[in-house]
Amino acid sequence: MILETERLILRPWSDADAADLFEFAKDPDVGPIAGWNPHESVDESLEIIRTVLGKPETYAVVPKTEMRAVGSVGLMIGKESTFDIPKTEAEIGYWIGKPYWGRGLIPEAVRELLHHGFVELKLQRIWCGYFDGNEKSKRVQEKCGFKYHHTNENIFWELTGDVRTEHVTFIDNPAI
Numbered sequence: 001m002i003l004e005t006e007r008l009i010l011r012p013w014s015d016a017d018a019a020d021l022f023e024f025a026k027d028p029d030v031g032p033i034a035g036w037n038p039h040e041s042v043d044e045s046l047e048i049i050r051t052v053l054g055k056p057e058t059y060a061v062v063p064k065t066e067m068r069a070v071g072s073v074g075l076m077i078g079k080e081s082t083f084d085i086p087k088t089e090a091e092i093g094y095w096i097g098k099p100y101w102g103r104g105l106i107p108e109a110v111r112e113l114l115h116h117g118f119v120e121l122k123l124q125r126i127w128c129g130y131f132d133g134n135e136k137s138k139r140v141q142e143k144c145g146f147k148y149h150h151t152n153e154n155i156f157w158e159l160t161g162d163v164r165t166e167h168v169t170f171i172d173n174p175a176i
Contacts, residue, residue: 003059005112008105010059010073017060017069018046021053024070024097033134034095036159055080057121061096061109071096073109075117081127083168089125090117094140101136107143114144118173125172131157132165146171 003010013021022045025031031038039045053060058074073094078087085091092113096106117123128146130137146169153165 003112003116005108007064008109008112009062009064009067010109010112011062013049013053013058013060013069013072015046015049018042018049020069021045021049024099027098029098030095032160033131034093034137035131035157035164057090059109059113061094061105063100063105070100071106071109073106073113075113075121075123075126077121077123082129083127085125085127088123089127090121090123091127091129092117093128094137107140110140110144114171118175123173124176125170127168127170129166129168132167138167141169144171 001012019042022039022042025039025045025048028038039048053072053074055074057077058072060069061071061073062069071094073092075090075092076082077090078085081091083091092110094106094110114126117126128141130141149168149170151165151167154163155166157164
């Protein structure tokens with residue numbers, strides 16, 4: 001499925017995106033704050049496309065002015081989520097390459113995926129989280145209407161091997 005906004009195309013990831021993914025995912029300012037380690041090679045980025053980003057409802061964020069993947073946004077429905085939620089709910093995750101920070105592209109992508117999740121997938125609630133110190137992610141969630149739910153302190157985050165504090169937010173389907 002391909003989704004479109006005023007400035008973006010949200011489309012499935014493909015093997016051909018590996019070099020672009022590596023360009024942005026190798027930056028130590030991008031992955032760790034979002035909960036994953038910087039990529040070390042194009043081959044690693046290709047493997048991430050095939051095992052993580054290639055999952056259903058995960059989209060490459062492609063600015064129409066550039067036509068290349070510069071970030072990602074995705075819904076993890078039910079058991080796919082890091083949260084214990086039913087199949088009528090999802091968790092949304094996102095990131096974007098540092099050269100694209102501050103342009104409002106991720107809020108635009110998140111709003112489109114919220115619409116898709118609530119209207120087409122008929123989800124009842126969508127969850128999101130951000131780690132202490134990730135003010136950019138917190139602002140995205142605030143701009144998109146997420147409400148604070150709770151904080152998980154001192155959780156071990158397997159992908160990075162460290163202990164973190166995670167703030168959890170949610171938004172309900174406005175049609176319910």
